[in-house]
Amino acid sequence: MNTFKTALLFVVLTLLLIFIGYLIGGRNGVTFAFIMALIMNMGAYWFSGKIVLAAYRAKEIKEGDNPRLFGIVRSACQMASLPIPRVYIIPTESPNAFATCRNPEHAAVAATIAGAISYIAFMARWMPFFGGGDDDDRGGNFIILLLVGILAPIAAAMVQMAISRQREYMADRASAEISHKPLALASALKKLHDRSRKIPLKANPASAHLFIVNPLTKKDMTALFSTHPPLEERIACLENYAREGL
Numbered sequence: 001m002n003t004f005k006t007a008l009l010f011v012v013l014t015l016l017l018i019f020i021g022y023l024i025g026g027r028n029g030v031t032f033a034f035i036m037a038l039i040m041n042m043g044a045y046w047f048s049g050k051i052v053l054a055a056y057r058a059k060e061i062k063e064g065d066n067p068r069l070f071g072i073v074r075s076a077c078q079m080a081s082l083p084i085p086r087v088y089i090i091p092t093e094s095p096n097a098f099a100t101c102r103n104p105e106h107a108a109v110a111a112t113i114a115g116a117i118s119y120i121a122f123m124a125r126w127m128p129f130f131g132g133g134d135d136d137d138r139g140g141n142f143i144i145l146l147l148v149g150i151l152a153p154i155a156a157a158m159v160q161m162a163i164s165r166q167r168e169y170m171a172d173r174a175s176a177e178i179s180h181k182p183l184a185l186a187s188a189l190k191k192l193h194d195r196s197r198k199i200p201l202k203a204n205p206a207s208a209h210l211f212i213v214n215p216l217t218k219k220d221m222t223a224l225f226s227t228h229p230p231l232e233e234r235i236a237c238l239e240n241y242a243r244e245g246l
Contacts, residue, residue, distance in 0.1 A: 013159050020152050049101035052207050058088035080178045094201035095192050098210035164209035164227045172234055176241045186238040189213060193231050 021033030063070040070087060077084045085099070172189075176182035192213045203215035209227035216227070228234075 013156060013163075016152065016155060016159070052098075052100050052210065053088060055204060055207065056090045058090050060086055060088050076178070080174075092199075092201055094199040094215070095195045096201055096211045096213060096215055098207075098212065100210060161209075161227055165229045167209075168228050168234065169237065172238060173241065176238060182238040182241040186235045186242075189231065189234060189238070 017033050017037060018030055021029035021031075023029070025032060061069075066087075066089075073087055074084055085101070172185065175185055179185060189212075196213055196215060201211075201215040203211065205216060205227075208214060208216050213231070214226065214228035
């Protein structure tokens with residue numbers, strides 16, 4: 001069900017992108033929107049891992065630097081049948097972690113359609129002032145373009161955050177299946193959440209979805225724009241997995 005919801009949300013984002021492109025430039029606008037999304041996705045696919053690691057000043061460490069940490073990573077990778085990734089340390093006391101890069105071998109999760117929508121919507125706000133959107137058959141008048149420019153980024157962000165929340169549920173379930181210890185995971189989530197609230201991480205909202213627990217405080221978000229599901233719901237799901245014998 002979570003996989004289906006994620007796929008459905010991606011379809012919604014794609015349709016929103018096509019719709020905005022059509023309003024701005026008809027068929028040519030649709031083509032332009034797809035090309036922009038393709039370029040942004042390719043750039044994120046190849047470079048997003050390096051960008052986010054640099055943003056948090058992450059430093060790569062070797063096994064000799066922290067054998068215990070590497071032992072934990074190796075054990076988890078063996079249970080999941082995954083290659084051992086590079087390990088980095090972020091210079092902060094806040095307890096959290098994230099995985100990035102484009103595939104298991106290069107041990108990044110990037111949904112950049114929402115970024116393309118926001119950029120095109122930004123252009124839509126200015127098109128009426130430069131002679132764009134005059135074709136009434138497309139509905140490309142001043143008011144529509146202005147509304148698209150304002151509301152589309154909000155809608156895209158809401159869908160993007162919904163995808164992120166569904167991915168968190170999927171990650172929790174996969175972790176329970178791999179470790180066979182859903183209750184231990186629930187306890188770890190609670191500890192990470194509580195500790196991270198005492199020592200907040202100065203996280204960029206654009207990359208907050210990567211972390212195990214939400215690094216942003218409640219004052220920084222609302223439920224619809226949260227990158228993570230409520231902690232209570234995640235713990236309840238893990239406890240249910242334990243009852244099911246997952």
